[in-house]
Amino acid sequence: MITLSLFKADLGSAVGHHKPPKEILSMAKEGLEKLRKRKKIIDFLVFNAGDDLQVLLSHKKGKRNESLYKEIWNLFLYITKEFSIPSKLYGAGQDLIAKKYTKGLEGTGIGIAEMSFKERKTEPVLVFGADKTEPSAFNIFLYKIFADPFNTPGLVISLIMRRGFEFIVVDLEKHKKASLKAPEEIYELLSLLGSTSQYAVREVYRRADKEIAMVGTITKLSGVAGKYIGKDDPSMLIRVGKGFPSVGEVLEAFSFPYLVNGWMRGSHYGPLIPVSLKDSRVSRFDGPPRIVCIGVQLKNGEITYPTDMFEDVAFDRVREKALEYADLIRRQGPFQPHRGTLEEMRYTSLKEVINSLKKKWKKLD
Ligand code: 13P
Ligand code: 13P
Ligand code: MG
Ligand code: MG
Numbered sequence: 046m047i048t049l050s051l052f053k054a055d056l057g058s059a060v061g062h063h064k065p066p067k068e069i070l071s072m073a074k075e076g077l078e079k080l081r082k083r084k085k086i087i088d089f090l091v092f093n094a095g096d097d098l099q100v101l102l103s104h105k106k107g108k109r110n111e112s113l114y115k116e117i118w119n120l121f122l123y124i125t126k127e128f129s130i131p132s133k134l135y136g137a138g139q140d141l142i143a144k145k146y147t148k149g150l151e152g153t154g155i156g157i158a159e160m161s162f163k164e165r166k167t168e169p170v171l172v173f174g175a176d177k178t179e180p181s182a183f184n185i186f187l188y189k190i191f192a193d194p195f196n197t198p199g200l201v202i203s204l205i206m207r208r209g210f211e212f213i214v215v216d217l218e219k220h221k222k223a224s225l226k227a228p229e230e231i232y233e234l235l236s237l238l239g240s241t242s243q244y245a246v247r248e249v250y251r252r253a254d255k256e257i258a259m260v261g262t263i264t265k266l267s268g269v270a271g272k273y274i275g276k277d278d279p280s281m282l283i284r285v286g287k288g289f290p291s292v293g294e295v296l297e298a299f300s301f302p303y304l305v306n307g308w309m310r311g312s313h314y315g316p317l318i319p320v321s322l323k324d325s326r327v328s329r330f331d332g333p334p335r336i337v338c339i340g341v342q343l344k345n346g347e348i349t350y351p352t353d354m355f356e357d358v359a360f361d362r363v364r365e366k367a368l369e370y371a372d373l374i375r376r377q378g379p380f381q382p383h384r385g386t387l388e389e390m391r392y393t394s395l396k397e398v399i400n401s402l403k404k405k406w407k408k409l410d
Contacts, residue, residue: 047087047164047346048110050102052117053156053174053262053280054141056125057134058096062177064326065093068128073100076120085113087346094337095176095327096136097278098124103346108159109149118146118153142270154270156262158282160248168343171283171295171354175317175336177327178307180217180263180279181241182317182334187212187259188238189298190283190290191249192227197294200228205253205288213248214238217265222247241306242389245279251289258290259283267392278307285340292340296354299336302367304374308332312385312393315374316367321356333371 058065070091077089077100090101098121106113125138142154150157175182189196191210199206209227214237216222225234237244249259261281285292302316308330315333325337338354377383390396 046105046107046161047168047343048104048107048159048161049170049282050104050108050110050113051156051158051172051262051280051282052100052102052121053094053097053278054121054154055097055136055139055278056121056141057129057132057137057139059132059134061135062096062327062331064096065098066128066132066134068132069093069098069124072124072128073098073120076123077102080116085116088348090172090339090341090348090351092174092322092337092339093325094174094278094280095325095335097140097174097176097280099172099174099280101172101282101341101348103343103348105346108161111148114150115146117155118150121155140266142266154264154266156264156277156280158260158262158280160257160260160282160284162257162284164343164345165287167287169285169292170341170343171285171292172280172339172341173283173336174278174280174325175334176278176325177311177315177332177334178279178305178317179241179277179311180245180261180265181238181243182305182307183261183279183281184238184241184244184246185303186298187246187249188235190295191258192231192234196298197290199290199294203288205251206290208251208253210258211250211252211255212238212246213250214244215247215263216243217245217263218243226252242386253288256288257284272392292354296338299338299355299360300363302363302370304370305334306385306389307334310393312390312395313383314385315383316370318364318367319355319360320364322353323356329371330375333367 073091080086086102086104088103129137140154194200212225299319304314305317308315317334320335340352340354342349374383
């Protein structure tokens with residue numbers, strides 16, 4: 046069995062929430078190279094999605110391995126203390142909420158997505174990282190990939206895929222999970238997936254043989270910290286081809302820039318733009334929200350041929366559309382539905398602003 050473990054955290058960025066300086070990525074690579082030499086991991090991949098550092102490990106230690114979790118915690122803390130803080134980066138160590146290591150990295154603020162499987166004859170995997178949005182932003186895309194035949198013809202054509210996929214949906218408020226099966230429960234599934242302020246997909250399984258197809262990070266930083274400290278920028282892994290949606294079917298879901306929550310101060314809806322790694326940074330209104338995808342081929346756990354999947358003219362029109370969408374919705378300024386609902390804003394300082402107006406309220410006459 047091979048395990049892929051994807052960890053993500055914002056350890057600080059420049060300028061503002063733009064992207065991490067290259068030193069952060071090189072320090073992460075150095076640290077992981079040591080782990081590889083000590084044979085704790087087989088291989089690794091380091092990249093950034095906007096201002097978030099993303100670290101993918103391949104190893105044989107299985108999911109929730111405490112010794113690897115500690116290594117990651119120590120590495121992220123080391124980078125923060127030795128580089129981000131002395132360099133006075135913006136949001137230095139932003140996502141390291143816990144003071145010290147806690148079991149399972151729970152409550153630390155580090156996002157984790159892990160999957161274990163027997164490596165197939167050929168094992169392509171897509172690694173996604175998004176910035177200035179939240180885990181439930183993936184809901185609409187995952188529905189299209191694993192449940193919508195208009196996006197994924199394999200659901201109709203493939204003997205394995207036509208048996209459908211099982212979605213594990215997490216209630217981010219109540220910290221519970223539910224299993225819903227496509228195709229027969231798609232309406233119920235959509236009742237949850239469409240409620241993006243509360244539900245996000247953590248895993249997807251292929252029903253024909255219960256093989257893991259997708260896993261995503263589902264941290265809710267405000268839930269951990271009790272206040273808004275940065276958005277819960279999500280990442281995910283998707284196995285592709287040979288009985289899973291093909292590379293192209295997965296990427297096809299990103300051919301329309303659906304609106305997601307996040308963007309400026311984690312408080313505004315905006316289009317999710319698929320971009321190449323060179324554009325994996327944010328600027329306008331601290332965005333617009335972006336997603337990058339690195340495709341890899343596993344070779345006995347080795348991560349080979351890392352490929353920048355959105356670096357393609359085929360996505361130019363989506364990007365163009367996304368910018369138009371951004372222009373339109375920005376006109377809405379501080380008004381809903383560009384700005385999030387009061388419920389969605391409850392961890393932000395908007396609540397304090399509204400509270401400060403208490404004395405202004407008089408009885409209706
Ligand atoms: P190839 O024939 O190029 O392997 O592609 C198969 C496929 O199903 C692509 O969607
Ligand atoms: P990040 O969550 O990506 O750090 O962004 C925070 C923010 O408030 C941007 O406006
Ligand atoms: Mg940041
Ligand atoms: Mg971020």
